[in-house]
Amino acid sequence: MELYVVDAFTTVRFSGNQAGVALLGDRPFPEEGLMQALAGELKHSETAFVRRIGDRAFHIRYFTPAGEVDLCGHATIAAFTVLREIGGIETGLYALRTRSGDLEVEAGADSVWMDMAPPRDGQSFSEEEQAELYAACGLGLEDRPEGLEPQAVSTGLLDILLPVKGAALDRAVQNEAEVARLSERCGVVGVHMFCLEGDGAATARCRNFAPLYAIPEEAATGTSNGALTYYLYRRGLASPGGENRFIQGEAMGKPSEILSRLTEADGDVRVRVGGRAVITLRCDLLEH
Numbered sequence: 001m002e003l004y005v006v007d008a009f010t011t012v013r014f015s016g017n018q019a020g021v022a023l024l025g026d027r028p029f030p031e032e033g034l035m036q037a038l039a040g041e042l043k044h045s046e047t048a049f050v051r052r053i054g055d056r057a058f059h060i061r062y063f064t065p066a067g068e069v070d071l072c073g074h075a076t077i078a079a080f081t082v083l084r085e086i087g088g089i090e091t092g093l094y095a096l097r098t099r100s101g102d103l104e105v106e107a108g109a110d111s112v113w114m115d116m117a118p119p120r121d122g123q124s125f126s127e128e129e130q131a132e133l134y135a136a137c138g139l140g141l142e143d144r145p146e147g148l149e150p151q152a153v154s155t156g157l158l159d160i161l162l163p164v165k166g167a168a169l170d171r172a173v174q175n176e177a178e179v180a181r182l183s184e185r186c187g188v189v190g191v192h193m194f195c196l197e198g199d200g201a202a203t204a205r206c207r208n209f210a211p212l213y214a215i216p217e218e219a220a221t222g223t224s225n226g227a228l229t230y231y232l233y234r235r236g237l238a239s240p241g242g243e244n245r246f247i248q249g250e251a252m253g254k255p256s257e258i259l260s261r262l263t264e265a266d267g268d269v270r271v272r273v274g275g276r277a278v279i280t281l282r283c284d285l286l287e288h
Contacts, residue, residue, distance in 0.1 A: 005281035006078035009220035009256040013280050016256045017220035019078040020047030039063035045215045048075040057095040066214035070099035071156035073222010073273050080105055080112045081277040100156040113274035119230035122152030136178040143168035152188055155226035155271050162193045169195045176211040183212040192224035203244040207251055219249030220256035222273040229260040229271050240264040
């Protein structure tokens with residue numbers, strides 16, 4: 001089994017968000033315990049196990065150090081970057097099977113774009129519940145920007161989107177046990193905190209916390225920023241056809257750039273997330 005470590009949503013080595021990529025060729029997925037153990041050994045937020053199921057079709061399963069998840073944006077960007085760089089694919093469109101459904105991936109010359117699962121709103125929160133969410137991140141309701149409230153949203157994985165004023169993003173300190181407890185109670189992966197930028201340099205700056213899945217903080221999260229794109233669109237803050245730019249990972253010293261696009265046709269809303277990646281390591285899993 002060929003293994004790669006890839007820095008996703010960046011062009012700078014040792015920046016962005018690292019993902020493990022395991023190439024299986026057309027062989028079946030290994031036993032689930034092995035995939036989980038390997039993800040735990042690599043200790044990246046996600047490891048993608050990539051199986052070819054057709055000339056232009058792949059099946060990917062995603063594992064965090066704690067368990068399998070339905071979809072992962074940065075690990076998908078990483079996987080298709082590896083396939084392109086080693087000559088396994090050419091540029092163009094590919095079908096991708098995931099636990100979130102069948103999606104389309106576009107491998108470009110220097111970037112990868114992927115469909116998100118159909119967007120959907122999840123739970124909204126009472127004032128008391130909102131206070132709990134902000135308190136779990138070391139903040140209060142006074143750090144909530146006017147006109148925006150927390151909302152659970154999914155474009156593949158359900159996250160709580162937590163809007164904050166600019167200064168609050170940098171001084172937020174999560175209580176991991178409390179964020180994990182609230183995530184489990186709400187049936188979400190984690191909390192995606194964001195503040196809208198006013199200078200036009202980026203659509204938003206973000207931080208992502210998913211301690212329930214052994215990810216204290218993540219440097220770049222494709223699915224969460226896909227969900228954020230839909231959240232902003234629903235509130236008139238993102239336009240169909242435009243490109244959005246999200247900056248994440250600054251607090252970790254791993255600045256990342258995640259791009260998104262939203263389209264709307266006959267009431268059908270679709271979100272795509274894209275970015276670049278760089279391979280940093282290649283090795284082989286020895287057979288025993």
